[in-house]
Amino acid sequence: MRHLLSTGDLSREEATLVLDTAAELAQVSGRSVKKLPTLRGRTVVNLFYEDSTRTRTSFELAAKRLSADVVNFSAKGSSVSKGESLKDTALTLQAMGADGVVVRHAASGAAHRLAGWVDGAVLNAGDGTHEHPTQALLDAYTMRARMGRVEGLRVAVVGDVLHSRVARSNVLLLHTLGAEVTLVAPPTLMPVSVHTWPCAVSYDLDAVLPKSDVVMLLRVQAERMRHAFFPTAREYSRRYGLDRDRLARLPDDAIVMHPGPMVRGMEISAEVADSPRSTVNEQVANGVSVRMAVLYLLLGGS
Amino acid sequence: MTQSSAAYLIRGARVNGRDPADILIRDGVVAEVGPGLSAPDARVVEAHGLIALPGLVDLHTHLREPGREDAETVASGARAAAAGGYTAVHAMANTDPVADTAGVVEQVWRLGRESGHCDVQPVGAVTRGLAGERLAELGAMAESAAAVRVFSDDGMCVSDPLLMRRALEYVKAFDGVVAQHAQEPRLTEGAQMNEGVVSDRLGLAGWPAVAEEAIIARDCLLTEHVGSRLHVCHVSTKGSVQILRWAKSRGCDVTAEVTPHHLLLTDDLAEGYDPVYKVNPPLRTAEDVQALREALADGTIDCVATDHAPHPAEAKETEWATAAMGMLGLETALSIVQHTMVDTGLLDWDGVAERMSAAPARIGRLSGHGRPIAAGEPANVTLYQADTAWEVDPAALASKSANTPYRGMRLPGRVTATFLRGTPTVLDGKIQ
Numbered sequence: 001m002r003h004l005l006s007t008g009d010l011s012r013e014e015a016t017l018v019l020d021t022a023a024e025l026a027q028v029s030g031r032s033v034k035k036l037p038t039l040r041g042r043t044v045v046n047l048f049y050e051d052s053t054r055t056r057t058s059f060e061l062a063a064k065r066l067s068a069d070v071v072n073f074s075a076k077g078s079s080v081s082k083g084e085s086l087k088d089t090a091l092t093l094q095a096m097g098a099d100g101v102v103v104r105h106a107a108s109g110a111a112h113r114l115a116g117w118v119d120g121a122v123l124n125a126g127d128g129t130h131e132h133p134t135q136a137l138l139d140a141y142t143m144r145a146r147m148g149r150v151e152g153l154r155v156a157v158v159g160d161v162l163h164s165r166v167a168r169s170n171v172l173l174l175h176t177l178g179a180e181v182t183l184v185a186p187p188t189l190m191p192v193s194v195h196t197w198p199c200a201v202s203y204d205l206d207a208v209l210p211k212s213d214v215v216m217l218l219r220v221q222a223e224r225m226r227h228a229f230f231p232t233a234r235e236y237s238r239r240y241g242l243d244r245d246r247l248a249r250l251p252d253d254a255i256v257m258h259p260g261p262m263v264r265g266m267e268i269s270a271e272v273a274d275s276p277r278s279t280v281n282e283q284v285a286n287g288v289s290v291r292m293a294v295l296y297l298l299l300g301g302s
Numbered sequence: 303m304t305q306s307s308a309a310y311l312i313r314g315a316r317v318n319g320r321d322p323a324d325i326l327i328r329d330g331v332v333a334e335v336g337p338g339l340s341a342p343d344a345r346v347v348e349a350h351g352l353i354a355l356p357g358l359v360d361l362h363t364h365l366r367e368p369g370r371e372d373a374e375t376v377a378s379g380a381r382a383a384a385a386g387g388y389t390a391v392h393a394m395a396n397t398d399p400v401a402d403t404a405g406v407v408e409q410v411w412r413l414g415r416e417s418g419h420c421d422v423q424p425v426g427a428v429t430r431g432l433a434g435e436r437l438a439e440l441g442a443m444a445e446s447a448a449a450v451r452v453f454s455d456d457g458m459c460v461s462d463p464l465l466m467r468r469a470l471e472y473v474k475a476f477d478g479v480v481a482q483h484a485q486e487p488r489l490t491e492g493a494q495m496n497e498g499v500v501s502d503r504l505g506l507a508g509w510p511a512v513a514e515e516a517i518i519a520r521d522c523l524l525t526e527h528v529g530s531r532l533h534v535c536h537v538s539t540k541g542s543v544q545i546l547r548w549a550k551s552r553g554c555d556v557t558a559e560v561t562p563h564h565l566l567l568t569d570d571l572a573e574g575y576d577p578v579y580k581v582n583p584p585l586r587t588a589e590d591v592q593a594l595r596e597a598l599a600d601g602t603i604d605c606v607a608t609d610h611a612p613h614p615a616e617a618k619e620t621e622w623a624t625a626a627m628g629m630l631g632l633e634t635a636l637s638i639v640q641h642t643m644v645d646t647g648l649l650d651w652d653g654v655a656e657r658m659s660a661a662p663a664r665i666g667r668l669s670g671h672g673r674p675i676a677a678g679e680p681a682n683v684t685l686y687q688a689d690t691a692w693e694v695d696p697a698a699l700a701s702k703s704a705n706t707p708y709r710g711m712r713l714p715g716r717v718t719a720t721f722l723r724g725t726p727t728v729l730d731g732k733i734q
Binding site for chain 2: 008085087105107108109113127128129131165168191192193196197
C-alpha cells in the first residue's frame with residue numbers, strides 16, 4: 001500500500017493490520033512521554049484546502065507522536081489563494097522533500113490527482129463527497145474497541161448519505177470487515193445507485209433501530225435544506241433524528257456514533273449525545289491512534 | 303498552404319468503399335470518375351487500397367477564436383480539420399466575445415477563408431451573450447457575409463421554453479436551424495459526470511440522463527408545433543434516442559448528432575479522476591453507447607459531429623471539479639467511426655459518407671459540401687487508408703491543444719489526403 005486514497009483499496013488483511021497497529025500505538029497515548037522515534041527525519045505535510053481543525057490537529061498529533069517533522073500548509077493566505085494550481089502546489093511540496101502528504105480538499109478525487117503528481121505517500125483526509133478513509137478506520141476501530149468485533153455487527157448509517165464521504169468510506173470498509181450496513185435516509189439523500197452498494201437501504205429509522213448494534217449518525221448540512229432535500233429541519237428531526245425515545249428502541253448494548261461536528265437537537269438530542277452509549281469523544285481519541293498507524297504503515301516501512 | 307489549381311488524377315481509389323476507380327480533379331471540380339482515366343497534365347496521386355469519401359463536414363467544432371487563441375485558433379483548428387479529412391467545419395458560437403452579432407461571425411468566417419485549410423462556417427448564438435434571456439440578432443447574422451444558418455448556444459441550453467419557441471419560429475424566415483445543447487439546468491446544477499453507479503462511487507455530482515431527454519422531448523414538441531427545424535447536439539443517452547425515434551415517427555423535422563467519443567467511451571473512465579474524460583454531455587454507460595451506435599446506423603441519429611473542444615494543459619491538469627469540459631475530436635473522428643461503426647459491421651462506407659459529410663452539410667445548408675464524388679461536383683475529397691493503424695501522440699496533432707482521450711491508443715485508419723475544391727490541404731499524410 002503506497003497511498004491511502006479510498007477504503008475500497010484496502011483488503012481485509014490490510015484494514016485489520018491498520019486496526020491492530022493502531023491498538024498497539026494507542027498505548028503511547030497513555031504514556032507520560034507520548035512519543036516514538038519511528039518517523040524521525042521524515043516530513044509530513046498537512047495540505048488542507050478546506051478548514052478542518054479537528055482532522056488537521058489529529059493528523060498533526062499523530063505525525064508528531066511518531067517524531068515526524070510536520071508542516072501545516074493551509075490554502076488560505078497561501079499561494080493557492082493567489083491562483084496556484086494543485087499540481088504546482090504538489091510539485092512545490094515534492095521539491096521541499098515531503099515524504100507524506102495529508103490532503104483535505106473540497107473536490108472529489110483531489111487526493112487521486114495528487115498521488116499522480118508526487119512521489120511521496122498521499123493520505124486522503126477527505127475529498128469532496130468522495131471518501132474520508134481514516135474516519136472510517138477510526139470508526140471501525142471504535143466499534144471493535146467497544147463491541148469486541150466488527151464482523152457480524154449490524155451498523156445503521158443515518159442521514160445525509162448522498163453528500164457524505166464518511167458514509168462512502170464506512171460502507172466499503174465495514175463491508176470488507178464483515179459488518180452488515182444499513183443506510184437510512186430520506187430518498188432524496190440517497191445516491192441514485194445505492195442499490196448497487198454492498199449494504200441494505202431503508203427509509204424507516206424506527207424499523208432499523210431494534211436490529212442495530214451500532215447507529216452512526218451523519219452530519220446534515222443545513223445549507224442543503226434550501227435545495228429541497230427535505231421540507232424542514234423539524235420534519236427531518238422527527239423522522240431521522242436520534243432522541244431518547246429512539247435510543248430506547250436500540251438493543252441494550254448498542255452504541256451511538258457521530259463523526260462530528262454534531263448538530264444537536266436535529267440529528268441527535270443532547271441527551272443522546274452525552275449518554276454513555278455515545279462514542280463521540282472516543283472516536284476523536286481513537287482518530288489519533290489510527291492516523292499514527294496509517295502514517296507508520298505508509299512511511300515507516302513494514 | 304500550397305495554393306494550386308493543378309489537375310490531380312487520383313488512381314485506384316475506392317469511392318465510398320466500392321470498386322477501385324480513378325478520379326480526375328480539374329479546376330476545383332470532379333471532372334470525371336471511372337476506370338483507366340488518363341490526364342497527362344495531371345499530378346497523379348496513387349490511391350490503390352484507399353477509400354475516397356466526400357470531404358467530411360463537422361457541424362460542431364470549437365475553434366476558440368476570438369478569445370482563447372491559446373487553446374485553438376481558426377487557423378490551427380482548420381489545419382486540424384484538414385488533417386482529420388474535413389473540408390468544412392461549423393465553428394461554435396461560445397467564443398469571447400460570443401458570436402452573437404454579424405461582426406463576430408464575419409470575423410470568424412474571414413479568418414477561415416484566410417486559413418484556407420477548410421471552409422469555416424460560423425454558428426451564431428441563439429441568445430445574446432449565451433445568457434438565455436433575449437434573442438441575438440439572428441437575422442443580421444443570417445444576412446451577413448457569413449450567411450449563418452445554424453444557431454446554437456452550445457454549452458448552454460436554451461432552457462426557457464418560450465424563448466426556444468421564438469427562436470425556432472424566427473429562424474424559419476431564413477431556413478435556419480436551432481441546434482440545442484439539451485441540458486436542463488436545474489437538474490444538472492453542479493453536475494460533474496454521468497449520474498449513476500460511477501458518479502456515486504467517485505462522489506462526483508451526477509448529470510442525469512433525464513436532464514437531456516426532458517429538453518429533447520420538449521423541443522421536439524415545440525418544433526412540431528411551430529413547424530420549424532430543430533437539431534439536437536451531441537445526443538448521449540439511450541432515452542434520447544428513443545425520444546428522437548418517436549419524434550421522427552410523428553414527422554417532426556428534427557435532426558441529431560452524436561460525437562465519436564460518445565460512440566466509444568464510457569463513464570467508468572472517470573475512475574482515475576483524469577479530466578481528459580470530462581466532457582459535456584458526460585460520457586455515459588455501455589448501454590447508452592450501444593444505443594447510440596444503433597441509432598446512428600439506422601438513421602435515428604443523422605450525423606457524427608466532433609464537438610472538438612480544445613483546452614490548454616492548465617485547464618485539464620487540475621482537480622476534476624475545476625477542470626474544463628471537452629476533448630479534441632477532429633483528427634481522430636474518422637478512426638473512431640471506423641472502429642465503432644464500420645469494423646463492427648453497423649455501417650458501410652456509404653453510410654459513413656452520409657453521416658460524416660452529406661447529412662451535416664444538408665443540416666447546415668452548406669451547398670458545395672457533402673456532395674457525392676461524381677463528375678461536375680465540387681472536388682472536396684478525403685482519401686483514407688482503412689487498413690492501417692496509428693498511435694495517437696498528442697504532440698503530433700495539428701490542434702494547439704493536446705486534450706485527447708486517445709493518447710497512446712492505437713486507432714485504425716489514417717487520412718492520407720484531403721482536397722478542398724481541388725486543392726490538397728493534406729497530401730501524403732502531411733498538412734500542406
